[in-house]
Amino acid sequence: MPELxxxxxxxxxxxxxxxxxxxxxxxxxxxxxxxxxxxxxELNSSLSSRRVVSVGxxxxxxxxxxxxxxxxxxxxxxxxxxxxxxxxxxTEPHTHLSIELDDHAELRFxxxxxxxxxxxxxxxxxxxxxxxxxxxxxxxxxxxxxxxxSKLRGRKARLKPxxxxxxxxxxxxxLYADEALWExxxxxLRSADSLSAREVRRLAQAIKHVLSTAIERRGTSFSTYRDSxxxxxxxxxxxxxxxxxxxxxxxxxxxxxxxxxxxxxxxxCPKDQRAPSTSGRGLGLPRGAQRSAG
DNA sequence: ACATAGACTCGGGCTC
DNA sequence: ATTGCCCGAGTCTATG
Numbered sequence: 001m002p003e004l005x006x007x008x009x010x011x012x013x014x015x016x017x018x019x020x021x022x023x024x025x026x027x028x029x030x031x032x033x034x035x036x037x038x039x040x041x042e043l044n045s046s047l048s049s050r051r052v053v054s055v056g057x058x059x060x061x062x063x064x065x066x067x068x069x070x071x072x073x074x075x076x077x078x079x080x081x082x083x084x085x086x087x088x089x090x091t092e093p094h095t096h097l098s099i100e101l102d103d104h105a106e107l108r109f110x111x112x113x114x115x116x117x118x119x120x121x122x123x124x125x126x127x128x129x130x131x132x133x134x135x136x137x138x139x140x141x142x143x144x145x146x147x148x149x150s151k152l153r154g155r156k157a158r159l160k161p162x163x164x165x166x167x168x169x170x171x172x173x174x175l176y177a178d179e180a181l182w183e184x185x186x187x188x189l190r191s192a193d194s195l196s197a198r199e200v201r202r203l204a205q206a207i208k209h210v211l212s213t214a215i216e217r218r219g220t221s222f223s224t225y226r227d228s229x230x231x232x233x234x235x236x237x238x239x240x241x242x243x244x245x246x247x248x249x250x251x252x253x254x255x256x257x258x259x260x261x262x263x264x265x266x267x268x269c270p271k272d273q274r275a276p277s278t279s280g281r282g283l284g285l286p287r288g289a290q291r292s293a294g
Numbered sequence: 295a296c297a298t299a300g301a302c303t304c305g306g307g308c309t310c
Numbered sequence: 311a312t313t314g315c316c317c318g319a320g321t322c323t324a325t326g
Contacts, residue, residue: 077314113309175313
């Protein structure tokens with residue numbers, strides 16, 4: 001269930017082993033719905049004998065570039081893993097696509113829940129159009145205090161669902177949203193345009209810090225996530241709030257709370273992340289009528 | 295007063 | 311049950 005750090009960790013582990021390799025064949029598609037804009041036949045005919053020239057990432061998409069400017073964009077959604085192993089090794093269950101390389105390694109897309117998707121594009125322009133209509137600024141490389149402030153301005157939505165909206169900022173998911181809001185000491189239900197300049201700066205810095213630290217630990221592995229070498233990450237040992245309901249806040253010792261926001265669990269420290277006023281919005285009260293709580 | 299558009303929330307669905 | 315995300319329906323708000 002990768003978010004940005006898990007995709008970035010996978011890209012980094014794949015890059016030195018994929019770049020320079022030629023595709024010998026594409027096979028093993030057993031679930032055509034995972035290829036919304038292509039087919040096994042088209043992948044095989046267009047990628048065979050093409051050389052990989054880049055392995056990158058944008059938001060939660062892994063991007064593989066080939067020497068004729070064709071591109072693959074792979075989204076793992078909830079349960080997808082990309083594993084690189086010898087083509088002679090047995091394929092594990094739930095493998096839905098295999099890309100064989102001329103060094104006899106094979107890149108395999110393994111996805112028990114079949115939510116993951118693989119897209120093929122004929123040029124970087126097509127790829128850029130696809131990404132541009134889905135993704136906001138990349139939360140690791142394009143997000144800073146100014147960008148975040150302009151994105152938040154005029155938005156009434158609650159912070160947590162906004163951070164999960166990939167067209168708002170790309171790459172943050174449920175786990176890292178909670179970790180970043182905790183680090184910035186902001187309640188997930190705060191309305192976006194209620195943040196002070198100082199709070200916006202804290203949030204921008206917290207997002208980048210949480211993501212880059214997790215990348216150094218090769219991502220967070222709960223049950224299924226593995227990098228392309230089959231190794232789990234280590235960040236699960238360093239989480240502050242996610243999945244830690246009732247356990248002490250690392251900063252103040254207060255038990256961590258869990259609430260549901262938009263059908264997703266949200267974990268936070270009820271003392272450090274102060275709840276917004278409940279009278280602030282949508283109840284017809286005049287501005288300034290909110291309880292001033294310090 | 296009323297219509298409309300856009301922002302926003304919620305629930306279901308995908309799949310095992 | 312879950313680290314994702316799409317879609318449709320309904321609500322709310324600002325605007326003319």
